[in-house]
Amino acid sequence: MNATGKYNKIKQVPEPTLKRLPGYLYYLEQVKNAGVLNISAPAIGKELKCDPTQVVKDLAVTGVKGKPRVGYNTFELIQALEDFIGYNRVHEAFLIGAGNLGSALMAYQQEQPLGLKILAAFDIDNNKIGRNVGGIHILDYNKLFNLSGRLNVRIGILTTPNEVAQEVAEDLISCGVKAIWNFTSARLNMPSNIIVQDTSISSYAAVLLRRLNDAADNI
Amino acid sequence: MNATGKYNKIKQVPEPTLKRLPGYLYYLEQVKNAGVLNISAPAIGKELKCDPTQVVKDLAVTGVKGKPRVGYNTFELIQALEDFIGYNRVHEAFLIGAGNLGSALMAYQQEQPLGLKILAAFDIDNNKIGRNVGGIHILDYNKLFNLSGRLNVRIGILTTPNEVAQEVAEDLISCGVKAIWNFTSARLNMPSNIIVQDTSISSYAAVLLRRLNDAADNI
DNA sequence: TTTTATTAAAGAAATAATTCTTTATTGTAT
DNA sequence: ATACAATAAAGAATTATTTCTTTAATAAAA
Numbered sequence: 016m017n018a019t020g021k022y023n024k025i026k027q028v029p030e031p032t033l034k035r036l037p038g039y040l041y042y043l044e045q046v047k048n049a050g051v052l053n054i055s056a057p058a059i060g061k062e063l064k065c066d067p068t069q070v071v072k073d074l075a076v077t078g079v080k081g082k083p084r085v086g087y088n089t090f091e092l093i094q095a096l097e098d099f100i101g102y103n104r105v106h107e108a109f110l111i112g113a114g115n116l117g118s119a120l121m122a123y124q125q126e127q128p129l130g131l132k133i134l135a136a137f138d139i140d141n142n143k144i145g146r147n148v149g150g151i152h153i154l155d156y157n158k159l160f161n162l163s164g165r166l167n168v169r170i171g172i173l174t175t176p177n178e179v180a181q182e183v184a185e186d187l188i189s190c191g192v193k194a195i196w197n198f199t200s201a202r203l204n205m206p207s208n209i210i211v212q213d214t215s216i217s218s219y220a221a222v223l224l225r226r227l228n229d230a231a232d233n234i
Numbered sequence: 235m236n237a238t239g240k241y242n243k244i245k246q247v248p249e250p251t252l253k254r255l256p257g258y259l260y261y262l263e264q265v266k267n268a269g270v271l272n273i274s275a276p277a278i279g280k281e282l283k284c285d286p287t288q289v290v291k292d293l294a295v296t297g298v299k300g301k302p303r304v305g306y307n308t309f310e311l312i313q314a315l316e317d318f319i320g321y322n323r324v325h326e327a328f329l330i331g332a333g334n335l336g337s338a339l340m341a342y343q344q345e346q347p348l349g350l351k352i353l354a355a356f357d358i359d360n361n362k363i364g365r366n367v368g369g370i371h372i373l374d375y376n377k378l379f380n381l382s383g384r385l386n387v388r389i390g391i392l393t394t395p396n397e398v399a400q401e402v403a404e405d406l407i408s409c410g411v412k413a414i415w416n417f418t419s420a421r422l423n424m425p426s427n428i429i430v431q432d433t434s435i436s437s438y439a440a441v442l443l444r445r446l447n448d449a450a451d452n453i
Numbered sequence: 454t455t456t457t458a459t460t461a462a463a464g465a466a467a468t469a470a471t472t473c474t475t476t477a478t479t480g481t482a483t
Numbered sequence: 484a485t486a487c488a489a490t491a492a493a494g495a496a497t498t499a500t501t502t503c504t505t506t507a508a509t510a511a512a513a
Contacts, residue, residue, distance in 0.1 A: 029470065033444050034437040041396065041419040055490065063421045066472065071491060083478045083490040101443035115345065115368075119338025120435075126334065127419075129439040149334075169446065177260065194446045196438070200260040200346075202282045210449060212442040216339075216433070218253040219415070220348040223431040224320035225252050227388065227413045230429060248500065274460065285502065290461060302460040303510045 028076050033100075035073055038063060040096045047089045055086030106131040107168045109192070111183050112175035113138040113146075113153045116198055116216075120174060122149040131170060135162065163190035170194050177201045247295050252319075254292055257282060259315045266308045274305030325350040326387045328411070330402050331394035332357040332365075332372045335417055335435075339393060341368040350389060354381065382409035389413050396420045 042063060046054055056074065060067035074087065077095035081087040097103050110117055113136045121136060123129075137156045138144060146153050154162070171187035173180055173195055180201035187195060194210035197203055203211050261282060265273055275293065279286035293306065296314035300306040316322050329336055332355045340355060342348075356375045357363060365372050373381070390406035392399055392414055399420035406414060413429035416422055422430050 027448060028444065030441055031470070033441045034434070037419060037434065037436040037440045038421055042421070057490075064423060067490090068472065068474095068492095069470095072471085075492075081491050082480085083492095084480045084488075086490075099444070100440045101447050104447075106443055106446070115338050115341035119334050119342075122334035123338075123435065127436065129436055130443050131439065170442070193449065194442055196442050200256060202257055202261070204283060208449070210442065210445045212438055212445070214435070214438045215253070215256060216342065217256045217346065217348055219431055219433045220350065221256045221319045222249055222252045223389070223413055223415050223429065224325055224349050225247065225318070226429045226431070227325070228320050228323075229246060230412065230427070250500070276460075286460090287462095287503075288501065291501085294462075300461050301510085302462090302508045303458080305460075 032073050032076060035065075036096055036100055039070075039073065040093065040100075043089060043093050043096070047093060051089055053082075053086045054089050054092070056081065058086065100130060102128070102130040106170055107166065108133050108170035108172055108196075109159065109163070109168050109187070109190075110136040110151070110172040110174060111138075111156070111159070111187065112136075112173065113140075113143045113148065114174060114176075117172070117174035118148045120172065120198075121151045125149040133172065134166065134168060159186065160190060163192075168192060170196065172196045172198070173203075174198045251292050251295060254284075255295075255315055255319055258289075258292065259312065259319075262308060262312050262315070266312060270308055272301075272305045273308050273311070275300065277305065319349060321347070321349040325389055326385065327352050327389035327391055327415075328378065328382070328387050328406070328409075329355040329370070329391040329393060330357075330375070330378070330406065331355075331392065332359075332362045332367065333393060333395075336391070336393035337367045339391065339417075340370045344368040352391065353385065353387060378405065378409060382411075387411060389415065391415045391417070392422075393417045 039059065042059065043054070056070040057067040060070045063070075071081075074081070074092065077092070077099045079087060079092050079095040108131045110121060110133050113121070117136060121133060124131070124133060133151050136148070136151050136153045137159050138153055139156045143153050144155050168190075169192060171184070171192040171194070173184060173187070175183050177199045180197065180199040181203060184195055184197070184203045184205060188205065188209055194212065195203065195205070197211055197213050198215070200215050200217055205211055258278065261278065262273070275289040276286040279289045282289075293300075293311065296311070296318045298306060298311050298314040327350045329340060329352050332340070336355060340352060343350070343352060352370050355367070355370050355372045356378050357372055358375045362372050363374050387409075388411060390403070390411040390413070392403060392406070394402050396418045399416065399418040400422060403414055403416070403422045403424060407424065407428055413431070414422065414424070416430055416432045417434070419434055419436060424430055
């Protein structure tokens with residue numbers, strides 16, 4: 016039962032749509048900076064090389080209404096997309112595993128906002144502990160439990176070696192984390208109420224390599 | 235017309251399947267190291283928390299045949315997966331943009347093989363040029379054209395700022411690159427014969443944030 | 454040897470996502 | 484004013500992907 020008092024089916028927005036939203040946002044920022052007040056779905060579709068009706072459907076998830084012959088209000092659309100994704104709220108996160116990938120993410124979020132604020136990073140390597148990457152301190156992993164008791168961090172970023180991924184993920188949820196952004200290749204075994212977002216770089220590499228191979232086969 | 239002399243529909247393997255393959259491979263390596271000679275689809279499915287028939291369908295793309303009541307030969311399956319993805323061939327790549335993300339990828343591929351060999355990285359920043367990350371030299375971007383003339387590199391990894399992504403991508407294809415692994419948020423405008431693999435970190439962040447928000451709505 | 458349980462493989466059904474079609478709206482031009 | 488063209492929105496059809504069902508094969512047990 017939700018706030019409206021009705022049992023309504025939770026119609027989750029499809030993942031492909033969600034993934035396209037930051038792309039629209041990036042383009043719309045450009046458009047806004049160019050001083051364009053209104054933009055139509057066909058115009059967006061043409062620029063982003065995708066179907067205009069798909070643009071309309073994707074943008075509809077934000078609830079913003081466009082006007083025929085005018086399009087959407089650029090500013091309103093940007094605002095709505097940011098709201099919908101969650102960029103206008105503060106999402107605090109811990110990062111575990113300050114290796115290459117972890118450090119990169121810490122540095123990256125400085126220049127490219129991802130909508131989350133990494134409060135601290137944790138590692139077990141004494142060479143890393145105490146250092147600072149992208150404004151984020153790397154702390155001893157043992158301090159995770161103590162620190163999470165005081166803060167209410169709901170997002171854990173997992174950039175550890177594959178071997179310890181499951182173990183660390185379990186630690187994170189025992190610290191109150193509700194969503195895990197998993198960059199390892201390990202498939203995590205988590206309770207159903209925990210959100211796991213797998214982002215395996217090697218998966219993308221595999222797709223690329225295979226597609227290249229397909230192309231070579233069909234010359 | 236292909237090698238068999240028949241016009242057969244190029245049935246591309248679905249992207250979701252391709253993305254799952256490295257996961258199987260990672261798990262199978264573990265299993266092999268544990269000395270297990272045969273493994274069944276239900277066993278894999280149970281461990282990886284996915285449908286056993288999907289495992290069967292996914293593995294079928296490699297052409298490996300399993301035996302009823304026995305499963306698949308672990309070694310044969312690993313070999314076939316590596317072959318199918320393309321890990322057993324050398325895929326040379328150039329990386330453009332040795333910033334945070336680019337450097338991370340260079341360092342990362344040392345410890346976590348992605349099936350490709352980054353021959354060199356390029357940047358326009360004099361502070362980066364001449365340095366070495368993960369065994370890869372960072373060269374002046376102007377040298378790209380000269381170097382690509384001598385080497386036959388088919389993969390370009392794009393980790394530049396969004397603003398120059400399109401321009402650099404065009405340079406890459408004029409250098410003979412056939413596939414672009416695009417880490418920027420820019421939507422690239424490329425000829426249809428060029429393979430573009432978009433891997434936007436912010437897309438994943440967006441999905442995670444939204445799902446977390448969905449969960450909060452339904453408490 | 455015969456039965457039984459397990460499993461891969463192939464096909465069917467269901468679901469999810471995209472693309473296509475129609476309708477209604479609205480600003481612009483006549 | 485009136486007609487026209489462009490466009491958002493809603494729904495239908497198509498396509499892709501996943502899940503379910505059936506079948507056939509095979510090793511192990513009786």
